[in-house]
Amino acid sequence: MSYISPVQKFKEHSLFSRLKKKDKDAFVQAYDLYVDDIHRFVYFKVGNQEEANDLTSIIFLKTWDYIKSNSLKDSKTLRALLYKIARTTIVDYYRQSKPHISLDNEEKKIDVIDENQDVMSQISVNSDLELIRKKLPELKIEYREVLIMRFVNELSLEEISEITGKTKGNIRVLIFRALKALRELIEPAIN
Amino acid sequence: MTEKELVAKLNNLKNIKPDSQWKTSQRGILLSQIENTGVADLSAWQNFWIIIKSVFSAVPQTAYFSFAIILFLTGGLWYGRNLPLNPNSSLYIAKSISEKTHLNLIFNESEKTQLAMQYAQEHAQEIATTMANPKFNQTDTSTVNKLNASFKEEIGKLKNSLPKTDDSIVVSADSGKDANGLSVYDPTTEAVRQETSTVEPVVETKNANQILDEAQKLFDEKDYQGAVNKLEEAKSAIQ
Numbered sequence: 001m002s003y004i005s006p007v008q009k010f011k012e013h014s015l016f017s018r019l020k021k022k023d024k025d026a027f028v029q030a031y032d033l034y035v036d037d038i039h040r041f042v043y044f045k046v047g048n049q050e051e052a053n054d055l056t057s058i059i060f061l062k063t064w065d066y067i068k069s070n071s072l073k074d075s076k077t078l079r080a081l082l083y084k085i086a087r088t089t090i091v092d093y094y095r096q097s098k099p100h101i102s103l104d105n106e107e108k109k110i111d112v113i114d115e116n117q118d119v120m121s122q123i124s125v126n127s128d129l130e131l132i133r134k135k136l137p138e139l140k141i142e143y144r145e146v147l148i149m150r151f152v153n154e155l156s157l158e159e160i161s162e163i164t165g166k167t168k169g170n171i172r173v174l175i176f177r178a179l180k181a182l183r184e185l186i187e188p189a190i191n
Numbered sequence: 192m193t194e195k196e197l198v199a200k201l202n203n204l205k206n207i208k209p210d211s212q213w214k215t216s217q218r219g220i221l222l223s224q225i226e227n228t229g230v231a232d233l234s235a236w237q238n239f240w241i242i243i244k245s246v247f248s249a250v251p252q253t254a255y256f257s258f259a260i261i262l263f264l265t266g267g268l269w270y271g272r273n274l275p276l277n278p279n280s281s282l283y284i285a286k287s288i289s290e291k292t293h294l295n296l297i298f299n300e301s302e303k304t305q306l307a308m309q310y311a312q313e314h315a316q317e318i319a320t321t322m323a324n325p326k327f328n329q330t331d332t333s334t335v336n337k338l339n340a341s342f343k344e345e346i347g348k349l350k351n352s353l354p355k356t357d358d359s360i361v362v363s364a365d366s367g368k369d370a371n372g373l374s375v376y377d378p379t380t381e382a383v384r385q386e387t388s389t390v391e392p393v394v395e396t397k398n399a400n401q402i403l404d405e406a407q408k409l410f411d412e413k414d415y416q417g418a419v420n421k422l423e424e425a426k427s428a429i430q
């Protein structure tokens with residue numbers, strides 16, 4: 001599931017090392033590499049396209065500020081650092097008590113499907129998306145979060161553990177419960 | 192719906208991506224915002240060092256592990272023959288394999304034979320030394336029997352490796368005989384023959400054979416120390 005090829009590992013390590021030296025080009029490359037994942041993560045947490053856009057921009061800026069003023073010794077990977085900042089940014093966003101628009105808002109249709117996909121896969125994505133769009137917000141936020149990180153953005157258990165500050169065992173249990181909860185929500189809809 | 196199907200559905204959500212126009216414009220904004228932060232570019236040396244470190248971190252641990260195993264096996268094959276192991280040791284097989292590998296890597300036939308002789312002689316000597324230990328000799332009967340057989344085998348190998356002596360008379364131009372087979376004394380040729388004579392090695396070969404026979408006899412009579420001494424004698428005779 002979350003297999004990282006040696007080439008990707010090399011790329012990530014090299015980027016992170018360059019970022020430790022506050023390299024601007026490396027940060028732009030990191031943006032290209034992770035913007036989709038971070039945007040998706042934010043989108044599934046806040047449920048709104050525009051706010052996901054704004055928050056993603058803020059997250060990357062905050063990350064650069066953090067990189068400038070820190071040695072990055074407390075983070076193992078760049079991905080983990082981005083998700084940590086994303087989480088705190090989203091928490092701040094909720095604290096500011098902005099009107100929360102959930103994923104099941106009928107008027108706010110998701111229009112972010114990649115245009116390069118073929119028609120069949122778009123249909124498949126649409127149906128899956130439709131179902132999960134309705135059901136995902138009904139899940140507890142921590143369930144939703146681990147499902148997105150593990151199965152959508154394909155993070156390893158180690159990375160999720162580092163991001164959330166929970167043990168790997170706890171993450172496993174959380175994933176198991178989250179899958180069970182989601183299945184219980186989806187199955188009646190399918191039937 | 193199985194868990195696998197559910198995971199596949201969730202995985203499908205990976206296709207959700209932000210609008211590419213937004214991404215491009217956002218990239219430009221980000222670049223302009225970080226451009227004037229006054230951070231110096233990396234030097235070529237720093238970049239090189241990062242690449243080296245990243246290569247090492249990217250290589251999977253299994254690759255390091257496999258490399259370590261290969262290194263261990265190669266080292267074992269090459270240096271295993273120098274290990275001070277007894278023939279009753281379970282690792283003795285590693286030593287034998289190492290010796291065989293080393294022999295197979297030698298392409299000069301005479302060198303190969305010489306080395307094979309040396310190994311056989313060493314084996315015989317090791318067996319005799321092990322057998323000389325009464326503690327071992329009286330307890331482990333099955334190993335003792337095996338070592339007895341091995342000793343005979345090694346002595347046989349040694350004997351086979353020794354140069355063959357030919358008893359038939361060969362008449363050559365330099366034989367010191369005339370056409371009728373009668374000895375002709377010529378002081379000049381006699382002096383040359385004495386200098387270049389090959390009689391000496393034949394005598395040594397015979398000696399080595401005899402010594403080996405004696406060593407075998409002593410071994411059979413359970414005089415292991417005597418056999419060890421004889422093998423030492425054979426060694427110097429062969430040399």
